Each structure stands twice: as C-alpha cells, then as structure tokens.
Amino acid sequence: MRCSKKLMIPAVFVGALLFLYIYMREESGDVRRMEIRDSLFRVNGLPEMVDTLKFVSTKNNTSSADDKDALLQHLSERYGPVSFVGIGPRNINLTPEEENRAAICLQNAVHDREKNGSRFWGKDEHIRRTHHSYLKNKNAVLIEAGGNKGNDAFEFVKLYNPRYIILEPLEEYTNILKEKFKNNSRVTVVNVGLGIKNEVVMVNIEGNNACATSKFSGANGKTPLYITNATAFLMKLGVGLFDVDLLTMNCEGCEFEALETILSTNLINYIKNIQFATHSTLKGLENPLGRYCKIQELLRRTHKPTYQYRFIWESWRRDDLL
Ligand SMILES: *[C@@H]1O[C@H](CO)[C@@H](O)[C@H](O)[C@H]1NC(C)=O
Numbered sequence: 361m362r363c364s365k366k367l368m369i370p371a372v373f374v375g376a377l378l379f380l381y382i383y384m385r386e387e388s389g390d391v392r393r394m395e396i397r398d399s400l401f402r403v404n405g406l407p408e409m410v411d412t413l414k415f416v417s418t419k420n421n422t423s424s425a426d427d428k429d430a431l432l433q434h435l436s437e438r439y440g441p442v443s444f445v446g447i448g449p450r451n452i453n454l455t456p457e458e459e460n461r462a463a464i465c466l467q468n469a470v471h472d473r474e475k476n477g478s479r480f481w482g483k484d485e486h487i488r489r490t491h492h493s494y495l496k497n498k499n500a501v502l503i504e505a506g507g508n509k510g511n512d513a514f515e516f517v518k519l520y521n522p523r524y525i526i527l528e529p530l531e532e533y534t535n536i537l538k539e540k541f542k543n544n545s546r547v548t549v550v551n552v553g554l555g556i557k558n559e560v561v562m563v564n565i566e567g568n569n570a571c572a573t574s575k576f577s578g579a580n581g582k583t584p585l586y587i588t589n590a591t592a593f594l595m596k597l598g599v600g601l602f603d604v605d606l607l608t609m610n611c612e613g614c615e616f617e618a619l620e621t622i623l624s625t626n627l628i629n630y631i632k633n634i635q636f637a638t639h640s641t642l643k644g645l646e647n648p649l650g651r652y653c654k655i656q657e658l659l660r661r662t663h664k665p666t667y668q669y670r671f672i673w674e675s676w677r678r679d680d681l682l
C-alpha cells in the first residue's frame with residue numbers, strides 16, 4: 361500500500377504536468393493565431409503591405425506572393441516566425457458521384473437560375489446582408505471582394521461593424537470607399553480584385569455607378585482593373601494562420617476564377633463562411649454553368665449552404681460549424 365501510494369503521487373503529479381503542458385500548448389497556439397489575426401488590423405499594418413501588392417501587380421503583372429520563400433519571409437517579418445503547414449494543393453477531380461450531381465445541376469441550371477432569380481431580386485435579396493449575425497463578434501473578420509460604392513458595405517457596418525477588408529479593383533471606387541469609411545478604423549479598403557493571377561486588365565466602365573464593370577465584358581477600355589491571385593492574396597494577409605469569418609464576393613464574374621483558385625488548395629478550410637453572387641450571363645465567361653456546378657461539388661466537400669438561390673446568391677458554412 362505504501363508503495364502504491366508513493367507511486368501514485370508522482371503519477372498524479374506527472375499527469376497534472378502533462379495536462380498543463382498540453383493545455384498550455386493548445387492555449388498558446390490559439391493565442392498566437394489570435395495575435396496574428398489581431399496584428400493584421402493594427403494601425404499601419406495592412407495598408408503598407410497592400411501598397412506593395414498593388415505596386416507589384418501594376419508594374420509588371422507578376423507576384424512575389426507565388427514564391428513560397430518570399431511569402432514566408434513576408435509573413436515572418438509581419439508576424440514573427442510562422443509556418444504554413446496546412447496549405448497545399450487539393451484534388452479537384454470530381455468523383456463519379458460528384459460528376460453525377462454536377463450533371464444534374466447543369467440540366468436544371470437555366471430553370472433554377474430563372475426560378476431563384478425571380479424569388480431573390482426585390483424579395484429576399486437582403487438576406488445577403490442580414491444572414492451573418494456571427495459577425496457581431498467583435499473579433500470577426502470580414503473580407504469583401506467587389507466593394508463598388510459600398511452599398512453592401514454600409515449595411516454590414518451598420519449591422520455588425522466587423523473588422524472589415526473591402527477589396528475594389530477600380531481606383532476611383534476605392535477612393536470613394538476610403539472616403540466613406542475614413543472614420544471607421546475597423547474598415548480597410550484595398551484597390552485590388554480577386555482572380556486567378558495577378559494582372560492589370562483595361563476595361564470600360566459599365567452600368568450604373570460602374571456596378572457592372574467586369575474583366576469579362578470583353579472590352580479593350582481605358583480604365584485599369586487591378587486583379588490578384590485570390591489564394592496568394594489571402595495567404596499574404598495571413599489567412600491560413602487564422603480563419604476568416606466571412607469572405608463575400610459580388611464581383612461581376614470574378615467569382616468563378618476566385619472560387620476555382622481558392623478551391624484548388626485547402627485554403628478553403630480557413631474560411632468559415634463563404635458567400636457569393638454568380639454572374640453566369642456575362643458574354644466573356646467560358647462555360648459559366650458547368651463551372652458553377654463543379655464549384656458546387658468542390659465546395660460541398662468542406663462546406664454546406666446556409667441559404668441558396670442557385671446561380672444568383674448563396675452562402676456556405678464550414679461543416680464543423682454547422
Ligand atoms: C516586379 O516588380 C517587383 C516590384 O518592383 C520586383 O521586385 C520584381 O522583380 C518585378 N518582377 C519582374 C519579373 O520584373
């Protein structure tokens with residue numbers, strides 16, 4: 361008895377230490393992730409980085425962000441020693457079951473688009489703003505692609521006032537947004553759009569308030585659209601070291617390239633909610649309905665829709681949060 365008692369005390373002690381060690385390790389991991397996320401929003405943090413990014417894409421159409429060592433160096437300078445252990449390519453070939461669903465999706469596409477569009481516009485369309493009450497958490501991070509003049513942004517700020525990065529590829533509208541939100545230190549506006557690669561595309565301004573200006577309207581215009589590789593850009597912000605609460609995209613066709621890029625790596629695992637408008641009738645888009653249906657299947661592997669007007673607007677949430 362004496363003997364076992366003697367053994368028990370050290371055992372309990374060692375056990376407690378082990379528990380404490382594991383607990384503290386996880387705790388410090390979390391603290392570190394929060395620190396990294398928080399430092400993104402420190403004054404002078406983001407704008408400085410983004411200027412560099414815009415410079416790179418404007419001057420020569422290339423990105424140092426595609427270089428892994430440069431990315432790690434950039435993040436280390438920003439956040440201290442970091443490693444992107446989790447980010448890597450994903451298999452984007454559909455399984456036979458996924459192929460079947462995608463084929464059915466394609467068969468119903470035109471009908472669904474019409475049906476869902478007539479319900480959404482003028483009726484349910486505010487859901488894209490009111491659906492996201494989790495953004496009320498004061499640490500929530502919202503990234504929006506396609507800010508335009510800030511109609512959605514204004515509502516997001518009014519409803520949730522999250523930590524908010526607005527991306528807008530037109531310089532003129534970037535400046536309008538900056539002016540509009542200059543008093544809100546939680547909002548950062550960046551002159552860039554999301555896509556598959558870094559490029560500067562010359563377009564014509566189209567639609568009321570330029571709202572239909574698109575890389576895919578096929579015009580050789582006079583105004584530059586600054587576009588960047590969506591994955592590289594998000595990684596450069598540090599996404600992957602922490603989660604984004606919502607990525608929302610209303611970007612005149614950019615959603616196809618941006619989603620395909622994001623879904624081709626497991627960066628998608630670091631996006632808790634992803635919302636997008638689909639612009640499937642733009643002339644310059646290649647096979648928009650087929651691509652939409654494939655995107656549905658790739659997204660379905662990690663996320664599920666929380667509302668969905670197919671081919672119009674929808675939002676998906678990561679499986680572990682459902
Ligand atoms: C592109 O521009 C960046 C920033 O000036 C520069 O570091 C990089 O070397 C340039 N790349 C090419 C291919 O010219």
Ligand SMILES: *[C@@H]1O[C@H](CO)[C@@H](O)[C@H](O)[C@H]1NC(C)=O
Nearest residue numbers: 425426427556557589591592
């Ligand atoms: C986009 O960036 C990611 C991450 O750096 C890279 O793996 C991918 O090859 C890039 N895509 C293109 C088309 O450059």
Ligand SMILES: *[C@@H]1O[C@H](CO)[C@@H](O)[C@H](O)[C@H]1NC(C)=O
Nearest residue numbers: 471472475476479668669670
């Ligand atoms: C979208 O259209 C399909 C097909 O008509 C219908 O089943 C579905 O309920 C619609 N979705 C919404 C949200 O209205």
Ligand SMILES: *[C@@H]1O[C@H](CO)[C@@H](O)[C@H](O)[C@H]1NC(C)=O
Nearest residue numbers: 537538539540541542543544
């Ligand atoms: C920003 O704050 C300044 C000073 O408090 C005020 O004069 C200005 O009207 C505000 N601008 C906006 C756009 O709210």
Ligand SMILES: *[C@@H]1O[C@H](CO)[C@@H](O)[C@H](O)[C@H]1NC(C)=O
Nearest residue numbers: 418419420421559560561562
């Ligand atoms: C960037 O590359 C695209 C082709 O990918 C080209 O059309 C465009 O003119 C280039 N822009 C600049 C500023 O070099």
